[in-house]
Amino acid sequence: MKRLRYAGVLTAVALALAGCGGQKIADDKPAAGGKDCGTFNLTVSPWVGYEANAAVVSYVATKDLGCKVVKKNLKEEIAWQGFATGEVDVNLENWGHEDLKKKYITEDKVAVEAGSTGVKGVIGWYVPPWMAAKYPDITDWKNLNKYAGLFKTSESGGKGQLLDGDPSYVTNDEALVKNLSLNYKVVQSGSETALIQSFRDAEKNKRPLLAYFYEPQWFFNEVKLVKVNLPKWTAGCDAVPAKVACDYPPYDLDKIVSKKFADSGSPAYDLVKRFKWTNEDQNAVARMIAVDKLTPDQAAEKWVKDNQPKVNAWLGR
Amino acid sequence: MTAITSDAEIEVRRPRRSVVAGVLLVVWVAAYFLLRGIDTLALGGQDTTALHRWLNDHRYDLGQGNVLFGGIRIAVGNFVVLLQDLISQPSFDRPVPVIGWLGVVALAAYCAWAFGNWKVAVLTAAGFGFIGLQGLWQESMDTLSLTIAAVLLSLLVAIPLGIWAGLSDRAFKVATLVLDLMQTLPTFVYLAPLTLFFAIGPAAATIATLIYAAPPAVRLTAHAIRSVPPESVEAARSLGSTRGQTLTKVLLPMSRSTVVVGINQTIMAALSMVTVAALIDAPGLGQTVLTALRTLDVGVAFNSGLAIVVLAIVLDRVTTAAGDRPWRTANIRRRILLGVGAVGVLVAIWFSHTYVWAAEFPSDGVLGARIAAITTSVSNWVQDVFGGFTYGVRDAVTNALLNPFEGLLTGSPWWLVAAVVVALAAVLGGWRAAVPAAVCTGLLVATGLWQDSMVTLASTLIATVVVVAAGLALGVWAGRNHRVDVWIRPLLDAGQTMPPFVYLVPFLALFGSSRFTAIAAAVVFAVPVTTKIVADGIKAVPVATVEAANSVGSSSWQVISKVQLPVARRAITLAINQGLIYVLSMVVVGGLVGAGALGYDVSAGFAQSDLYGKGLAAGLAIVLLGVLLDRVTQAAARRTQNYQGSNRIRSRGDKR
Numbered sequence: 001m002k003r004l005r006y007a008g009v010l011t012a013v014a015l016a017l018a019g020c021g022g023q024k025i026a027d028d029k030p031a032a033g034g035k036d037c038g039t040f041n042l043t044v045s046p047w048v049g050y051e052a053n054a055a056v057v058s059y060v061a062t063k064d065l066g067c068k069v070v071k072k073n074l075k076e077e078i079a080w081q082g083f084a085t086g087e088v089d090v091n092l093e094n095w096g097h098e099d100l101k102k103k104y105i106t107e108d109k110v111a112v113e114a115g116s117t118g119v120k121g122v123i124g125w126y127v128p129p130w131m132a133a134k135y136p137d138i139t140d141w142k143n144l145n146k147y148a149g150l151f152k153t154s155e156s157g158g159k160g161q162l163l164d165g166d167p168s169y170v171t172n173d174e175a176l177v178k179n180l181s182l183n184y185k186v187v188q189s190g191s192e193t194a195l196i197q198s199f200r201d202a203e204k205n206k207r208p209l210l211a212y213f214y215e216p217q218w219f220f221n222e223v224k225l226v227k228v229n230l231p232k233w234t235a236g237c238d239a240v241p242a243k244v245a246c247d248y249p250p251y252d253l254d255k256i257v258s259k260k261f262a263d264s265g266s267p268a269y270d271l272v273k274r275f276k277w278t279n280e281d282q283n284a285v286a287r288m289i290a291v292d293k294l295t296p297d298q299a300a301e302k303w304v305k306d307n308q309p310k311v312n313a314w315l316g317r
Numbered sequence: 318m319t320a321i322t323s324d325a326e327i328e329v330r331r332p333r334r335s336v337v338a339g340v341l342l343v344v345w346v347a348a349y350f351l352l353r354g355i356d357t358l359a360l361g362g363q364d365t366t367a368l369h370r371w372l373n374d375h376r377y378d379l380g381q382g383n384v385l386f387g388g389i390r391i392a393v394g395n396f397v398v399l400l401q402d403l404i405s406q407p408s409f410d411r412p413v414p415v416i417g418w419l420g421v422v423a424l425a426a427y428c429a430w431a432f433g434n435w436k437v438a439v440l441t442a443a444g445f446g447f448i449g450l451q452g453l454w455q456e457s458m459d460t461l462s463l464t465i466a467a468v469l470l471s472l473l474v475a476i477p478l479g480i481w482a483g484l485s486d487r488a489f490k491v492a493t494l495v496l497d498l499m500q501t502l503p504t505f506v507y508l509a510p511l512t513l514f515f516a517i518g519p520a521a522a523t524i525a526t527l528i529y530a531a532p533p534a535v536r537l538t539a540h541a542i543r544s545v546p547p548e549s550v551e552a553a554r555s556l557g558s559t560r561g562q563t564l565t566k567v568l569l570p571m572s573r574s575t576v577v578v579g580i581n582q583t584i585m586a587a588l589s590m591v592t593v594a595a596l597i598d599a600p601g602l603g604q605t606v607l608t609a610l611r612t613l614d615v616g617v618a619f620n621s622g623l624a625i626v627v628l629a630i631v632l633d634r635v636t637t638a639a640g641d642r643p644w645r646t647a648n649i650r651r652r653i654l655l656g657v658g659a660v661g662v663l664v665a666i667w668f669s670h671t672y673v674w675a676a677e678f679p680s681d682g683v684l685g686a687r688i689a690a691i692t693t694s695v696s697n698w699v700q701d702v703f704g705g706f707t708y709g710v711r712d713a714v715t716n717a718l719l720n721p722f723e724g725l726l727t728g729s730p731w732w733l734v735a736a737v738v739v740a741l742a743a744v745l746g747g748w749r750a751a752v753p754a755a756v757c758t759g760l761l762v763a764t765g766l767w768q769d770s771m772v773t774l775a776s777t778l779i780a781t782v783v784v785v786a787a788g789l790a791l792g793v794w795a796g797r798n799h800r801v802d803v804w805i806r807p808l809l810d811a812g813q814t815m816p817p818f819v820y821l822v823p824f825l826a827l828f829g830s831s832r833f834t835a836i837a838a839a840v841v842f843a844v845p846v847t848t849k850i851v852a853d854g855i856k857a858v859p860v861a862t863v864e865a866a867n868s869v870g871s872s873s874w875q876v877i878s879k880v881q882l883p884v885a886r887r888a889i890t891l892a893i894n895q896g897l898i899y900v901l902s903m904v905v906v907g908g909l910v911g912a913g914a915l916g917y918d919v920s921a922g923f924a925q926s927d928l929y930g931k932g933l934a935a936g937l938a939i940v941l942l943g944v945l946l947d948r949v950t951q952a953a954a955r956r957t958q959n960y961q962g963s964n965r966i967r968s969r970g971d972k973r
Binding site: 023024025046047048051072073074075076077078080081082085087088099100103153154155163166167168171174175187188189190191192193194195196197198200201205218241289290291293 | 361363411412413512516517518595596597598604607608610611612613614670671672673674676704705711712715716720821822825826829830831832833908909910911912913916917920921923924925926927928
């Protein structure tokens with residue numbers, strides 16, 4: 001008993017000595033933020049391309065303008081609601097969403113457009129590269145019926161399977177299958193994770209797969225998917241959703257900010273407004289995040305170092 | 318004993334019911350071949366009905382800018398932020414939280430020791446240390462803050478409600494209905510509207526967690542109070558106890574261990590919401606999981622999933638130890654030790670407040686990176702070795718079982734399916750089952766999602782059958798063998814709290830994107846809770862009863878089937894019910910791996926503004942399926958009990 005007590009006292013003394021020898025916590029934070037930039041809330045939508053945009057913009061805003069950037073991981077729809085509640089100030093990559101623009105920009109006037117990101121979005125039907133090599137004519141939609149038997153699965157009820165992805169994707173696939181008289185059934189994989197995993201498996205094990213996908217996407221760095229050409233898109237051919245029989249339009253991805261943020265006069269708003277780069281730029285950063293496993297901040301730092309002139313243009317220097 | 322007489326009665330009664338049910342099924346299949354394809358009420362993926370559009374147009378009507386919601390949001394939000402300031406986030410103009418890792422570990426271990434015993438105290442310290450070494454200290458503390466807030470608020474509401482439902486039959490009925498709704502309504506359905514009332518962030522996430530986590534505590538508290546033998550209550554009454562005295566001196570102490578199981582389940586449910594809540598920006602480990610899944614990084618997702626599991630196991634063991642600790646005042650020696658310990662904790666907190674080494678966990682996360690790398694290679698190995706075989710299993714089960722069954726449900730005219738369901742309910746459970754069955758099928762038609770509901774129903778039934786079979790087998794095994802129980806429990810906890818998102822990627826690799834994958838994920842998620850409740854019930858069978866059966870030379874199988882299972886009947890009914898509800902709560906997650914139908918509709922409603930109404934209707938359809946199946950199984954169970962002449966339960970119900 002006595003010995004135990006001594007041991008206890010000794011340990012306490014040792015701990016105290018060790019502790020007192022350690023470095024103390026500074027009471028004051030290093031000078032917080034710049035004077036005129038302040039804080040803004042940046043939504044981060046759940047795909048890596050967006051993450052690349054967010055990484056670079058918040059890196060530049062923090063380092064060069066001294067802003068405080070609060071990143072929030074949100075689904076698109078929730079982020080739009082955030083413009084109204086004041087929880088979100090900036091969306092750095094918006095895919096169309098005309099209905100939401102109408103509600104939040106035109107009707108409620110809580111958000112405004114802040115121009116293009118320079119990134120071009122492509123949506124379409126893709127096959128793994130081994131299929132394109134083995135069946136060269138599969139990339140023409142007219143031949144899809146010929147190959148329908150290949151794409152049969154336990155889920156497609158005897159027809160060929162056309163796999164769709166995340167429910168938030170913009171899609172006309174059911175109408176397309178019907179209007180182009182394709183012997184296919186649209187099967188919902190339900191998430192981007194499921195879709196990418198399916199493509200990965202299809203290429204690795206040489207399983208046939210026809211699925212909805214989009215560019216720019218980090219996964220193209222791993223497997224170079226091949227797009228199937230649907231009837232060419234012309235302005236207005238997709239006006240009536242139920243009658244669509246043409247390919248998806250090219251998307252010009254743009255930025256949305258809250259009205260409050262746009263009127264704040266913050267230099268961060270000018271940065272967001274001037275921010276513009278290319279598919280290759282975004283892909284380079286996305287690759288560092290997804291494949292090389294850098295943190296978004298490290299990836300941004302690396303890219304900014306190599307592309308200072310572009311960053312200077314955003315900063316108006 | 319009763320077992321013998323009841324057997325005689327079962328011999329007479331049971332065949333008749335199963336024959337009627339069998340005839341019904343044969344008639345259904347025959348009619349299906351005649352009427353296939355008529356009135357199937359199919360609805361395309363992007364199509365909506367008038368009801369869906371109406372819901373869409375009126376979704377902003379409720380609660381915008383409401384003072385009450387605003388008040389709740391601020392109160393809950395401040396509570397969570399306070400906890401975060403204390404243990405996880407830099408606060409009060411300091412680069413670190415008020416209490417650093419040393420203080421948190423000391424405090425947690427001390428509480429575990431004071432409320433439980435020294436063993437769980439060691440476990441707590443080891444668990445927290447492990448999380449720190451994983452390189453996830455701050456994320457884990459964020460998750461812990463949110464969980465503590467949600468659980469405390471849940472219990473504040475749930476325990477009184479549970480007591481009320483335990484004492485009053487009417488309250489019990491209403492509570493059961495509401496709880497079914499809360500537990501089966503997919504979180505995704507109220508996640509988006511919640512952000513309208515409570516904005517984005519910790520407050521909304523806590524409230525979403527609270528809604529999901531409170532029901533088990535209410536349910537098990539009520540169950541515990543109702544399971545107290547009426548003799549004890551009558552004895553107390555006859556000795557002149559008032560109602561209040563009976564409650565505090567008899568009912569609560571006697572039901573304490575089951576109430577603790579309820580608290581325990583609430584904690585588990587709260588932790589299982591961590592990832593879902595991250596969708597509305599709840600801070601913590603869920604964020605890490607979701608970010609990792611964007612790049613299909615199974616290793617990193619598993620590492621943070623593991624941290625959630627470790628938190629769950631620590632909290633589970635501490636609450637269980639607290640529940641087992643007898644109610645008596647500590648002796649002098651323990652009091653002195655507690656006092657000394659408290660001083661030690663204060664010193665540790667002071668250190669962690671003052672010095673950097675005690676504030677920031679000294680780890681570069683090497684262990685976490687190691688775990689992630691190992692998981693990734695194991696997962697790849699499993700995929701490479703079993704990939705082809707598992708696709709074969711999937712196709713066999715899907716073609717032989719799932720497709721025909723689903724075809725029967727979706728291909729028959731809706732009125733035929735509805736008639737068969739109501740008739741089956743009447744045969745199995747009498748009017749108590751038939752009336753809810755009729756109401757629910759009617760409302761299912763009204764949601765406009767009949768066919769999707771039938772697809773989901775087919776998968777749900779198959780998953781539930783597997784869950785109940787596995788849960789009974791494992792539960793009986795664990796309930797009879799203490800050593801098995803000790804070994805199996807960490808696995809059960811892991812299965813219940815490891816976010817399903819983590820194992821979705823390996824499952825997708827093994828089974829592709831399909832309904833089978835969704836069934837497999839639901840089974841993994843629901844088996845643990847079923848097993849736990851069955852094991853608990855088997856353990857509660859009085860030792861004397863089992864001994865008596867053994868002494869007359871019964872075989873193990875006879876002891877199980879004639880004594881333990883019948884005596885634990887209530888627990889088993891509860892286990893089936895919970896298994897079913899857990900399977901249904903996975904419908905939406907199943908939608909993420911190819912289950913389609915209602916699960917997909919719900920997540921589409923969450924993602925696309927013009928499908929919001931349809932998503933809400935799909936959420937309601939899942940609830941209706943839950944209520945329907947729950948009512949039928951409960952009524953069937955009650956009927957079986959009545960046949961067996963076990964009037965103990967009935968008479969108690971009448972007296973109350």
